[in-house]
Amino acid sequence: MKNRNTSTTLHYCFNLYPKYYEALAAAVRYFKPLHALEIGLWVGRSAYALLNNSPNSTLISIDPVSHEESTEFLEKTFPGRFTYRQGYSPDALYTLRGKTFDWVYIDGEHTEKAVTADLLGVVPLLDNDGVIVLDDYNITEVREAVDMFMKEHAEKKLYSFNDLGFSDSGCPSQIVAIVGKERAFEL
Numbered sequence: 669m670k671n672r673n674t675s676t677t678l679h680y681c682f683n684l685y686p687k688y689y690e691a692l693a694a695a696v697r698y699f700k701p702l703h704a705l706e707i708g709l710w711v712g713r714s715a716y717a718l719l720n721n722s723p724n725s726t727l728i729s730i731d732p733v734s735h736e737e738s739t740e741f742l743e744k745t746f747p748g749r750f751t752y753r754q755g756y757s758p759d760a761l762y763t764l765r766g767k768t769f770d771w772v773y774i775d776g777e778h779t780e781k782a783v784t785a786d787l788l789g790v791v792p793l794l795d796n797d798g799v800i801v802l803d804d805y806n807i808t809e810v811r812e813a814v815d816m817f818m819k820e821h822a823e824k825k826l827y828s829f830n831d832l833g834f835s836d837s838g839c840p841s842q843i844v845a846i847v848g849k850e851r852a853f854e855l
């Protein structure tokens with residue numbers, strides 16, 4: 669699948685959700701990831717937030733649709749640091765076995781089943797002190813998948829970006845971070 673019609677959307681979305689970008693940018697500057705993975709590229713807002721705020725990082729972004737304008741823009745803007753991998757998670761995650769990531773951003777399909785599969789699929793790829801960040805926790809199905817995952821992963825903690833203060837302008841309440849004990853925060 670190809671999509672070359674993102675430019676209007678890209679411009680629209682970057683301007684429509686500046687708080688989303690700022691919140692992600694602040695979190696990236698805090699966690700300083702070096703090896704990042706993303707599920708769901710679309711217009712590349714989250715990819716741009718990652719690459720633009722962690723100068724030494726690389727990012728692999730999985731999406732079944734080759735959003736060509738996003739991909740071309742990110743490859744050109746961040747040479748050698750951005751890799752688009754066409755495919756559906758969680759299957760596409762198997763192709764990454766052997767690699768580890770310290771930042772995983774999940775923003776693909778937003779059903780409970782898909783989010784659960786993504787969470788379980790990224791755990792084996794996560795560094796010990798790596799962070800999983802998810803968008804759309806305000807969507808019931810996403811929240812239920814995350815909350816169930818947390819019940820079964822007592823070694824991890826869940827924080828909302830609001831609580832962590834990853835925005836100076838009231839970041840969207842839907843972004844959450846799942847961190848290991850080593851990264852736990854005193855709030």
Ligand SMILES: C[S@@+](CC[C@H](N)C(=O)[O-])C[C@H]1O[C@@H](n2cnc3c(N)ncnc32)[C@H](O)[C@@H]1O
Binds near residue numbers: 711
């Ligand atoms: C909400 S958009 C992602 C937005 C992107 N993170 C951004 O900030 O610009 C969701 C994307 O997930 C992709 N997607 C849907 N199901 C997927 C799956 N199973 N694996 C990977 N990507 C998927 C869609 O094609 C779409 O591009």
